[in-house]
Amino acid sequence: MTDLKSSLLKLNKNLNILKEREAKYANHAPLELLNQIDDHEQAINLVEQAIVGEITEVALFEAIQPLVLAVTHGQVVNIEADTYIAGDVKGDIVGGDKVSGDKVITNIYETPKHRIPLQRPPRAEYFTNRRQELGQLLADLQPGRVVTLCGPGGIGKSALAAEAIWTMAPEDDPPDLFPDGILFYSFDNQSQTELALESIVRAFGEEPKPTPKDAAQRTLAGRRALLLLESAEEADNLPVVLAVAGGCGVLVTSRKKQDATAERQDVAPLPIDEAITLLQTWGRRQTADTSAARRICELIGGLPLAVRLVGRYLDETGETATEYLDWLAETPLEALDPFGEQRRLQSVPWLLGHSLDQVSEAAVQVLAAIGLLALAPFSVKPIASAMAWSVRQTRQRLGELVSYGLLRRSGDQYEASHPLIHTYARQRLVTSIEMMRRLAEYYTVLTEEQSKFNAEGYIRLDTVRVHLLRILTVCEKQEEWEATRRLTWAIDQYLDRQGLWFERVTTLKAGITAAQALGSRRDEGVFLGKLGHTYRGLGQIKEAIKTLEQALAIHHEIGNQQEEVKCLGNLGSAYIELGQQERAIMYFEQAGSSGFGGLGRAYLGLGEIERSIEYTEQAMIQHRETGNRRDEGYGFANLGSAYRRLGQFERARECHMQALAISREIGVRALEGMSLSALGDICQRLGQARPAIDYHKRALTIHREIGYRQKEAETLGNLGSAYYSVGQMEQAIECYEQTLSIFSQTGHRKNEGWYLIKLGSSYRALGQYEQAVEYCRQALTIAREIDDHNLEGYDLLVMGSINRLREDYDEALANFEKTTELNPNFEDWCCYERGLIYLTNDNPDQAQAELSRAIDLARQKYEENTQNWGNIFNLALYSVAIGDVEAAEPFYRKAIESSPPLNIIREAVRDLDEFLDLFPEHGQAQAMRGLLHQSL
Template sequence: MDHREFERQIKEYIRQDGRSQAAVARKLGYARDTFNKWVRFVNRMPDTVIFELCELLELGETQRTELLDLAGYATPSAALPTAKPAMKPAMKPPLQRPPRATHFVGREAALARLLDELQPGQAVTLCGPGGVGKTALAAQAVWSLAPDGEPPVRFPDGILFHSFYNQPESDLALEAFVRSYGEEPHPTPEAAARRILAGKRALLILDGAEDADDLARILAVRDSCAVLITSRQRKDAVDQWQMLSPLPPAEASALLQAWGGAWAADEAAVERLCMLVGGLPLALRLAGRFMAQQGWRVQDYLAWLEKTPLAALDQGRRRRESVPLLLQRSLAQVSQDAAEALAVIGRLALAPVSADLIATSLERDAFAVKRGLGELVDLGLLLTDGEHYEVSHALVYTFARSALTIDTVSLERLVRVLMTETTGSRLARERLSIMRRHTAALMDLLLTQQAWPLANELAASVIPSLHFQGYWTDLLVLAKGGLKASLELWDDAAAINHLYWLAVVYCDQGDYETAVNTCRRALADAQAAGLTDKEVHILSQIGFIYSQMSRHDEAIEYQHRAWQIARSSGDRDDEAMTLNQLGVAYLYLGRFRDALVHLEKALELCQPLNNAENQCTVLHNMGDVYRGMGAHESAIDVYRECLDLRAKVGYSSFEGITLSSLGRSLQEIGRHTEALDCHTTALQAVRNVGDRRNEGVALINLGCTYNALERYAESISVLEEGQAIAQEIGDLHNRSIGLVHLAVALQGLARDKEAHHALAEALSIANQTDSPGVQCLAEEKTAKLLRANQNFDGALQRVERGLSIAGTHALDAQSAALLVELSAIYQALGRIDAATEALDRALDILIPISDYASNRVRAQCSALRL
C-alpha cells in the first residue's frame, strides 16, 4: 500500500489524458470534492471507481492492476473480475453555439483579437449599436473554437448561450446554465449556478446584456469560466472589450453582393445602397435577401430607397432608421398569413414556437400558416429547424412587437391556447419546459395592456405546473403579475392565491422569513374578506414553514388553528389535510403517539371522499411515524400500501420520497439489499423531479445503508454529497442526521477523531433545532465511540443524557437503542448483571413495537445468561 504513489500515478494519468481532475470527476458522475479526497487518499477509492477511471482514461489491465495494488485493498487484484464494469452514463458537456452567419465578411482583425482574448476566467465584451454584427462575430468565434460538435480544448466543460432579449431576469440565465448540466436550480438559481460552475472551464455567452437586470450577479458565479458579452451599451463592458463599427464600404458591398447574388451586380448602386443604410450588416442582409427572393435588381431597390426619408437623414440616424424601414418593405411583399403570424410571434418570447400554436391562435389552416412562415424565412426574418420558428434578430423581434398589431380576440385566443398547452396532463407539463418563456412574455404584454382578467387567469392556470417542475423564477414572475392584476380587479380570492404561491416558493428557496411575512399578508386579507377556506390553507402553510424552521411549538399552534377552522366550516377535505399537517408537526417534534392519532383521523376522513392523492400523503406520513417509533414492520406495510395506491391512481409525483423511507425501514430490520435497491431508485426519482431537499435525504439514507453493509468508503462519498446539499439549502435537520451517519462511517475506517468532531457538530445542530430524536441518536453513537476507545465513564454519561432526552419526549425506540448501548458498556466493564438488566428494559420497550428488534435483543439476553 503506497498512498503517495497512488496519488502521483492517478494525477499523471489524468494529466496525460489532457483533462482536469474536476472534469474527470464530473465525467464519472461523482462530486469533485469526493473524487479529490479519493485521489489524495483521504478516503479510499472504491474498486469500482478505479475500474471506471481506467475505462475513462483508456488505461490497460497493467495500469489498472497497479492502481488496485497501490490502493491496498483486501481483495487481491488477481481475484478481481477482468471484465470492465459498465460506465455510469456521463452527460456530454453542453455545446450551445449560436447560429453561424451564412455570410461572414470582414472583421478578420476583430475575430483574431477576440479568439486571443477568450481565455478561461476572462470576460470579453463586444459593444456596438443594434444590427452591427456583435452576435455574428461572437458566433463566428464560437464556431472557430468548436467546429466539429465537440467542446473546444480551451473550454472542455462546454459552451452555454443565453439571450437577455425579452427575458432580462438574471435568475433565468442562471437557471438555464444549471439545467444545461442536467441539474435543478435549487435552492436558488444563484446558489445552484455557483455550485455547478465551480471548477469548470466553460464559455458563457451573454447576448443582449444591455437588457439584463443584474449582469454582475452572473459574473460573480462564473469561477474559472470565460464570459463573452454582447451589449449595445459601453457600460456593460468587463475586462477586455471591443467597440464594433458598421462595415467599411468595401466590406459592406461584399456582404450585400453575397446576399443579393446576381441581383446585386451593379457596383455603383451597391455602393450607394450601402452608404444609405450606414453599412449596417443587418440592413444589408435584409436588403440582399429581399432582392434575391423577390427578383429585384439592386438598382430598383435603390430607387425605392432613395424615395424614402432615409436619404435626408444624417449617418447616425440612417443606421437607426434603416432596419425598420427595410422590414416594412419586406413585409409589404408577404401574404396576410405571414404578416399575422409575425404579429403573433411578436407577442411571444424571443424563443422557438410551433406553427401549430400560431395556426390555432389565428384560427387559420395550418398549411396556410406554414406557407406564410416560409415566406418570412425566405426573407431572413425568421429561422427554422423544420418544426419550430424563431425571429432571426432582436431588432426583427422588436419591430414585430411594436409595429405589428394583433386584435383582442386573437390575443385572448393565444393566451388560452398557451394555457391549454401547458397545464393538466403530464405531456402538457413537459411542454412547459419549452413554453414557459412564452407565458412570461404574454404576462408582460397583458400587464402593459392592462388586460387584468386575462393576466389573472393566465397566472392561476400555469403556476401549479411551474411549481411541479421547479421553475421557481418563472413562477415568481407570473405570481407577481397575477397579484398585480387581481389587485386591480379587487379580486381578493385571486390575490390571496397568488400571495400563497409566492410564499410557497420563498419557503422552497429557504427564505423562511419572507415566506412567513407573505403568508401573514395573505392571512390578513383572507380574514378581512371572510374567506375561511383561504385562511385554513394559509394558517397551515405558516405552520409548515415554522416546522421547516424547527419552531415546532408555533408550527403546532398554527396547524391546530387551521384544523379548528376547517372542522367548523364543514369542509372534510380541508379538515383531513389539516389533521395530516398537524400530525406531521407532532412527528417533527418527536411526539409520535400524538402524530399517529391525528393521521389516523385524517385517513378516516380521506377514504370516504375517494381522494387518493390525500390518502397517499397521509399514508406516507403514517409510515414515517411508525418508523420514528421503531415499528418498522408496520412502517413497511404502510409505505407499500401508499406505493400501491400511487401506482393504481397514477399519482407518482412523490414516489421517490416514499421509496426512500421504505428503504430506511427495510434497513432497520436487516433487509439491506432491498433497502439499497429502494434508495438507489428513490435517488433517481427525486432527481428526475428536481427535488433538491429530498435528493439530500436520499443520499443520506443511501449512506446509512452502506454503513450497515460496512461499505464505509462508499458511505462517506454519498454522505458528503448529502451534506453539501443540506448545508447549501439550509436543511439543518437532515444535516445533523447526515453527520451522525458520517461519524459511523468514519469510525468504521478507524478515523475516530474525525468521527468525534462529526458527532459533536451533529449534536450542536440538533440542540439548536430542538430535534430530540437526533439528539438521542448522536448521544448513542458518541457513547459507542467512547466505549470503543475505553472511555467508559464518558460513554455512561452520554447514555444517561440520551435516556433523559428520550424519556422526556417519549421516544421509545431511541430509549431502547440507548439501553442496548448501555448493556454493551456494562459488558465491557464485566458487569453482566447490569448488562442483562439493561437489555431486559430494552426488550420491554421493543416487544409492543418491533418483532425484529425485540428478537435481536432477546437473543442477546439469552447469550448473556448462558
C-alpha cells in the same frame, strides 16, 4: 529571413493597436495592457537584432519564448491584439512543433467529469471572412476573463460570437479551455438578471436556491465554463452576472460600450469586398452586376444583417441589384452612415420596413402576432389562433415570411431569423387587443388541456413555457386583467407540480395584481395563499408567513371559510418548519374541526403519537359524515403512518390497504402511490425485501406518470433504503442519487442534506471512505445554511464514524464532541465510537471510561422505554465492547424475543460485524454474532 521580416511587420502592427488602446485610457491604462506593450517592444527589439545578424535565430528563439508562453495561474499573460505574439508570430519565430501553449492550458484545466452543458448559439449560414476579428476573439477568450463584442444592431456581433464558439467546439465536446461547457443566455425581452442566473444554475442540473445569485456563485465556483451573454444592453444589472463568473470565461455582446468591463472588441461593418461576397452568396444571379452590388454595399455600410436581408430579398423576388439600387438611392446617405451609431441603428428598421412592404398585409399581421411571443421557436397553432385563421391559411403566411428571410423554419417550428426582426415586430408593428386576447386564450386553454395529462402534458408545456410567461407579461403590461387572471389560474398548477418555484412566484404576483385591479378579493386571497405556499417550498418561511397572513385577513374579511382554513393549515405547517410546534398547533386549533387532520400531522411530527391518532380519527369521523372519501383515504394514510411509528406494523398495513382501496375507488392516483410506498416501507421493516422493492417500484411508476416530483423523490429514497437493507449498495446509491437530484432541483434543502448523508453511509458500507466523507461534508454545509441542528448533529455522527475508519482520529473525536453538543441523544453512540478509537490506539483506560459512559446512558434510555429495540441492541453491543458478555447476551436475547423488525436486527448484525473487523479475535463477540444470525 523572410519569416523574420514578416514577423516584425506583424509585431509592429500589433504594437500600434495596443498603443491606440492605451491612448483611449489617457493616463489610466490597465497594468495588463502596459505589460503587453512592453512585451511587444522587447520582441520587436530582438527580431530587429536577428535580422541584422546581431543575434542568431537560436538565441532569438530562447529569448522570445518566455514572452510567448508566460503563464500565470493557468492563464496566458500575453493577450493577442490581432494575431499577437502567441498567434502567427509564435509560429513564425518558434515554430508550432516546438511550443505548444494549448497543451499547457489543456493540462491545467483538466477537471473531473460532471454534467456539462453545451449551449451553442445558432451558427450564421454564410459566415464571411472576418478572419482577423475571429482570431482576436479566439485568443482573447480565456478562463477568468470577460470579453465584450460591441457595436450597433445588425453589425454581426452574434454571428461572430457564434462562429468563435463553433470553432472552439465543432463537435459535441466542450473546448479544452472551457472543459465545463458552454452556456448561452439572451437578455433580449428577458432583462431580469435573476432569470439569467437561474438559467446558468439549471444548465448544470442544480436548483437556484437560496437565491439565484448565491446558487450561480456556488455553481460556477471552481468551474471553467464559457458564458455567452447576448444582448447585454437589455440586462437590468449585468455586473451582478459578471460578478459570479469566477474563473469562467465570459463573452458579452452589447450595443453599449459601457457594458465592456475589461477587453472590448468593437465589431466593425464588413469591408466592402467582403460585403459584396456575402451579398452575392445570398442574392445569386440577381447580384451579378458587381458594380451595382458594390454601390448597394456602400450605401448600407456593409451592415451584415442588411446585406443578408437584401440578398435574400433579391433572390426571392427576382428583382435585380440594379433595380433595387434605384429604390435604395432615394434614402438619404446620412441615415446609412456606418460610423454614425444612431443613424446606423435606424437603417435596419428602414430596411425591415421596406422588406415588409414586399410581403402581403396578412403576413405583416402575422409578424406582429409573433412579436407578442418570446424570442423562441413556436408552432403554427398559436399564430392561427391569434389571427383567427385556419392552420393552412396561417402556414401560407408564415411561409411567405420564411421566403423573405424574416423567419426560419425547422420541422414544424418557426423562429425569427434574427433578434432584431423580433424586436422590430414587437416594437414597431401594431397589434390589436383582440389578437392579444385570442393568443392569451389559446395558451390558457392549451395549459388547461395538457394539465389533465399530468406528466405527459407537463412535458409538452415545458416546450412553450417561455411563451406562456411572455403572454402573461404582455397581458399584465397592457392591463388586460381578465386575461391575466385566467392565465394565472391555468398555469399555476403546472408550475407547482414541476417545481418551477421562481416562475410561479412571478406568475402569482401578476395574478394578484390582476385580481386587485378587477376588485376580486377572493382571487387576490387565493393567489396570496398560493404565493405563501410557494415561499414555504422555497424555504423562505418568514416571507411565507407574511404572505399567508395577508391571505388569511382577506378570507376572514369576505367570509371565505374554506380558504381561511387552508391558510391556517399552511401557517401551521410554516411554523413547524421554523420548529415552533406550539404556535403551529395554535393555528391548527384555530381551524376548528377542519384542523383536526393538521393537528394529527403536527402531533405526529412532535412524536406525540397517541394524540396524533386521536385527532386523525376525529377528522375521519367528519369525513365519513360528509361523504368526503378523498380525505377519508388520506386519514387512513395518516393513521398508518402513526401506527408505523409505534411499531404496530400489521395495524399500519390495514390502514394503508384501506387507503389504497379508497384511492382506486375514487381515482386519486397520488394517494394510490403514497399507499403503495407506505406498504413497501412496512415490508422493508419486517425484513420482506422483495415485496418492499416491488411496492416501491409500483408507487414510483404512478408518481412519475402523474408528474408528482416530491413523491417521486420520496419513493426513490424508500426504494434506495430497501436496497440498502439487503446490502445492494450500488442499487441503493443509484436511487439516492436520483432522489438527491430531484430535491436539488425542487429546492428541498433539508431533504437534500439527508440524502447526501445516505449516500455517505452507502459509500461507507462499500469501504469508499473518501467519497463517503465528501458527501457528508456537503450535507454539513446545507445543515448549517438552513440552521438545522438535528441534521447537522446526525451528519457529524456519521462523518465521525467515517473519519474513524479513515484513521483520522483527531477529526473523528472533534466530530463526536460537536455531535453531543448539538444532540445529546446521540451521546451514548459517540462514547462508543470514542471507545473504539482508544481501543484501536492501545489506550484501554480511556476506552473503559468511554464505554462505561455509553452503557450508563443506554441504561437510562432503557429504563425510560424498554421497547426501544435499537437502544437494547446498542446496550448489548456496548457490553460486548467492554468485555461484559454476561450482560450483553441477555440484552441480545430480550431484543430478539420482542420481535423487532428484521431491518433492526440486520443493523445490529452490521454493527457487530464492524466491531469484529476491528477485533477479529474477540471470541465473545463471535458468539453473539452467531446468536443474531440464528435469529435471522
